[in-house]
Amino acid sequence: DAAKTELKERIKRLLVEQHAVLVAHYYVDGDLQALAEETGGYVADSLEMARFGAESDAQTLVVCGVRFMGETAKILNPEKRVLMPTLEATCSLDEGCPADAFSAFCDAHPDHSVVVYANTSAEVKARSDWVVTSSIALPIVKHLHERGEKILWAPDKHLGRYVQRQTGAEMLLWDSACVVHEEFKGFALERLRRLHPDAAILVHPESPDEIVDQADVVGSTTQLIKAVCELPNREFIVATDEGIFWKMHQLAPDKRLIAAPTAGEGATCESCAHCPWMAMNALQNLEQVLQRGDQEIQIDEAIRQRAVIPIQRMLEFAR
Ligand code: 13P
Ligand code: SF4
Numbered sequence: 001d002a003a004k005t006e007l008k009e010r011i012k013r014l015l016v017e018q019h020a021v022l023v024a025h026y027y028v029d030g031d032l033q034a035l036a037e038e039t040g041g042y043v044a045d046s047l048e049m050a051r052f053g054a055e056s057d058a059q060t061l062v063v064c065g066v067r068f069m070g071e072t073a074k075i076l077n078p079e080k081r082v083l084m085p086t087l088e089a090t091c092s093l094d095e096g097c098p099a100d101a102f103s104a105f106c107d108a109h110p111d112h113s114v115v116v117y118a119n120t121s122a123e124v125k126a127r128s129d130w131v132v133t134s135s136i137a138l139p140i141v142k143h144l145h146e147r148g149e150k151i152l153w154a155p156d157k158h159l160g161r162y163v164q165r166q167t168g169a170e171m172l173l174w175d176s177a178c179v180v181h182e183e184f185k186g187f188a189l190e191r192l193r194r195l196h197p198d199a200a201i202l203v204h205p206e207s208p209d210e211i212v213d214q215a216d217v218v219g220s221t222t223q224l225i226k227a228v229c230e231l232p233n234r235e236f237i238v239a240t241d242e243g244i245f246w247k248m249h250q251l252a253p254d255k256r257l258i259a260a261p262t263a264g265e266g267a268t269c270e271s272c273a274h275c276p277w278m279a280m281n282a283l284q285n286l287e288q289v290l291q292r293g294d295q296e297i298q299i300d301e302a303i304r305q306r307a308v309i310p311i312q313r314m315l316e317f318a319r
Contacts, residue, residue, distance in 0.1 A: 007283050008035055014290035015039055020083070021058035022286075023049050023073065025065035026221045027243035027278040032064045032286065034246075043247065045222040046072075046118050047133040047318060050311065053077055062289070063297075064281045066091045071122045074297040075307045082297040085285040089277040091119050096176030097155035099123035105152065109172060112152035113144055116310070119178075120155060122299050126306035131314045134205050135220035137163050140317055145169035158182070162205045162212055178206040180275045184239050186210030188261035192237060196258060200233040203260075204240035211239050211260070228252045242274050 008031070015022070022041030024033050033043045041062075042052040046069060053061050053073035060081040063070040066089045074082040097116075102124050106114055116128040117137070125131050132140050141163050144151060153160040154174030158181065164171045184207050193201065193214065202224045203215035212218055217227040221244055228236055228248045238244065239260035248257055262273050289295045299307075 004031070004283065007287060011035065011283065011287050011290065012039055014287065015062075018060050018290060019058055020060035020062050020290065021056055022062050022064060023052055023056075023069075024063075024281075025049060025069060025243075025278065026225070026247050027241040027275055028064045028281045029243070029279070029283075030246035031283055032281055035283070035286075036064065045133065045135055045220045047135045047220070047314075048222060049073070050076060050118075050133075051315060051318075053080075053082075054315070062286065064286065065089070066094075066119075066275070066277045067297075068094050068119050068121065070297045071299060072118060072311060074299050075122060075125070075304050075311060078299075078301075078304060081293075083289050083293065084295050084297065085281045085289055087295045087297070089280045091275075091277055092179040093117060093119040093155045093176050094121055094124075097121075097124055097174060099127070102154060102174070103127050105154070105174065109152050111150060112172060113149045114152050114154075115141065115144070116154050117156050117159060122303050122307045124154070125310060126303045128310045129313075131307075131310040133220060133314070134159060135223055136314060136318050137205075138166055140314065141169050141171075142167045143317070156206055158208050158212075159205045161209060162218065180241055180273050181206035181211075181239070182208060183262040183273060184208065184211045184260050185263065186214070188263065189214055189237070189239070192258070192261055196235050196237060198233060199235035199237045199256075199258065200227065200231050201260075202227055202236055202238045202240070207239050215239075224248075225251065228255055228257070240273065241278065243278060 022036035024036040024043045054076045062083045070084045114128045115130045118133045151171045155176035160173040200216040235256045237258045
């Protein structure tokens, strides 16, 4: 409608005035993803968001996603201003891994290499040897396992168990989960698969075992989008945040996409997998932060200098 078009035009002008670029995750609102693409920004998974931020020559990065994504951008680009539509957008994994308790866990197991998922605070990253995202976790842990290293893994227990099963590595797992993916139900997925026997099952590895075990493809958001484009199937059942459908529809408009069930029989919501923190990003607060500059990521320099090492290690490995 007209008001939304005007709002988008105002945001575009603000981006130019402030030499700012949008970096958006696939789970945010489709309007934000479209705007990022129309204005020379980027829509991506968390590994690619980190890479893009480091390669862009914009003075200001506006990260549409959740807090850890903004922090990673700042850790890699201390000279840039990193804004977010709201700094309140956190993540249950980040919340579930407080730095003090995590540090004590590491101290108790000094003979383990510390591998942390990107969905963590700068403080937790600063305590780690490696940072990984879902797209690169398997090859990195496989590499460490082949070198004979024992691994302390945090915070996502589901992704940790998936990686452990795939690589055979010796891993101690922190006990936390993504509130969105944890809601997928194995028995309901089995029933849905019987109704769609030709559908390929795409699963993000933050999902529980009972979902991962039914997958044709397990991967990061980018890897799942690629599967929709490349597999010959006409139908897909997708077990991840529904925000991803915007990009899947854009790249493969003729494919049928079905949301994996988050609830069992009798429940009213069968497709409500949507991250409440990703949903905090909107055109309105994006305009506001560009006007006010208030939602700016700040990171203590001593922590940043330690956190950048394991992130750079990941980016080097992924090259
Ligand atoms: P990706 O790295 O696959 O984009 O995942 C990030 C995330 O937060 C998934 O819930
Ligand atoms: Fe965190 Fe889950 Fe939201 Fe991703 S979907 S940001 S893992 S709470």
